[in-house]
Amino acid sequence: MRKLLKYLKNFKVQAVLAPLFKLLEACFELFVPMVVAAIVDNGIKGGVGTGYVVYACLILVALGVVGLISAVSAQYFAAKAAVGFSKELRHDLFKKMQSLSYSDIDGLGTGKMITRMTSDVNQVQNGVNMVLRLFMRSPFIVFGAMIMAFVINVTAGGVFAASIAVLCAVVFGIMLVSIPLYKKVQGNLDKVTVSTRETLTGARVIRAFCKEEDEITQYNAKNAELTKSQLFVGRISALMNPLTYAIVNATIILLLYFGAVKINAGNGELTQGQVLALYNYMSQILVELIKLANLIITVTKSFACAGRINEILEMQPSLKHTADENAVLTDSAEPFIKYENVCVNYGNATVDALENITFSVERGETVGIIGGTGAGKTTLVNLLPHFYDARSGAVYIGGKNVNTYNDEELRGICGIVPQRAVLFEGTIRENMQWGKNDASDEEISSAIATAQAADVIKSKEKGLDEIVEQGGKNFSGGQRQRLTIARALVRKPKILILDDSASALDYATDAALRQSLKKLDYSPTVFIISQRTSSIKHADKIIVLDGGKMVGFGTHDELLKTNEIYSEIHYSQFRKEGAQDG
Secondary structure, eight states, X not given: OGGGGGGGGGGHHHHHHHHHHHHHHHHHHHHHHHHHHHIIIIIISSOOOHHHHHHHHHHXXXXXXXXXXXXXXXXXXXXXXXXXXXXXHHHHHHHXXXXXXXXXXXXXXXXXXXXXXXXXXHXXXXXXXXXXXXXXXXXXXXXXXXXXXXXXXXXXXXXXXXXXHHHHHHHHHHHHHHHHHHHHHHXXXXXHHHHHHHHHHTHHHHHHTTOHHHHHHHHHHHXXXXXXXXXXXXXXXXXXXXXXXXXXXXXHHHHHHHHHHHHHHTSSSSOXXXXXXXXXXXXXXXXXXXXXXXXXXXXXXHHHHHHHHHHHHTOOOOOXXXXXXXXXXXXXXXXXXXXXXXXXXXXXXXXXXXXXXXXXXXXXXXXXXXXXXXXXXXXXXXXXXXXXXXXXXXXXXXXXXXXXXXXXXXHHTEEEEOSSOOOOSEEHHHHHTTTOTTOOHHHHHHHHHHTTOHHHHHTSTXXXXXXXXXXXXXXXXXXXXXXXXXXXHHTOOSEEEEESTTTTSOHHXXXXXXXXXXXXXXXXXXXXXXXXXXXXXXXXXXXXEETTEEEEEEOHXXXXXXXXXXXXXXXXXXXXXXXXXX
């Protein structure tokens, strides 16, 4: 938590004013029992008169009004500082997440990242708010009341001091036990979040395989584990209030007995008004300790959440960069792209996802990549924009290792269409401008035409201003794929990566797309991943992958003659097509 306090640097004034106003409110509150004691001892018992009582009551009203103004001011400044703190924290946390490599994100998991960005940040925000409001006020009231008790009577002050010591032992003891348990609760919350996200994302698959009951059972088990851990730590935290109530009320009984004895003694050591003041001070301590107990619980949760957030903020992106990170792509280097003995693995896996991959590609060529599921096709192309690092070997673009380029510059020359077509909430034009921020309507229309998506725009009443719902849910799978291809083409990339991005297109549209890509005047180097040989048969070079190894490299005709895996894939597909046509 201490490391996160830097996010309050832009809200120093509010962070100082909030507790100061709370201290001011506390000071006025500490005077109230003394004024009440004066009313009893002087105004009522002393017989000074009604005027004195009225005067003292007006003082009480004034103390209440000033205290209210101070409290509202403190609440305002505390809220402003806490919300500003969470805004700055979320900004940096999101920025850090965006800087992580694919490997880092895979290791963390989407569910954990969502929990840290939402639930954890909200909990830390609540902790900051509560600390600014109560962290100084509650101890000030507690120890201030004890000091006032000593002023009234030394023996009574000793009773206050003893009770406060016991109360502190109870409060901080429970806090120390609760902190690690709240970390476990947040970990269980991660599991529930991941399960919920997976279920919502895969709702259609779950229903298709009639797995609703299985998913409900698994979710209930994780939810029960979360509930169990929350109840366990909740029971421990719940001991705070009854224990503090018992200690404070026992102290009040002792004070009333002690006061009654002193008053009956008639030696003037204690008056009725002073006993009433001692009772009020102990009641103030009770109220403040209840607030402090709630504050401790909130702060305990905040510390646990802050630790989890800090884990991400302190993560170093695993992508490697060499000294020359400002390398500039040149047009003269040949070959344009070169893989040299590249091996890749995920995390600490013992088996490589790619093993000893070596090939080269000239500028403007089209490369097809084919292979079975899990063969490493996507991993192969993800090395080009430096989404992953090679475990050994190197990938060169323009004669330079991809590690020497600035990632932003490197990805700026790549147009990437991932396996899962993703459109963002907004308009079609706004989605197209992800490829190029200042793209004109002419540039967007040209890219859309190349991607064979012109009919999609014509079918929409508002054209480029048509609203895109979250995830592009108001478009079909084929429409989403064509629009994502158009988005990549808008930037006129030097390297175009189509990662199985035409799987939802019919053969005619797929063929028209490939023909239009060949006619592009800026001649990008195109990588096409596909399960259909018809999509890559006209490529200049075709890579055949099997189990992470490159088992074939050549043209369509060459591979049909020399590569058993490629020919098997090709002829199996054509037999199916022939059967359907028949």
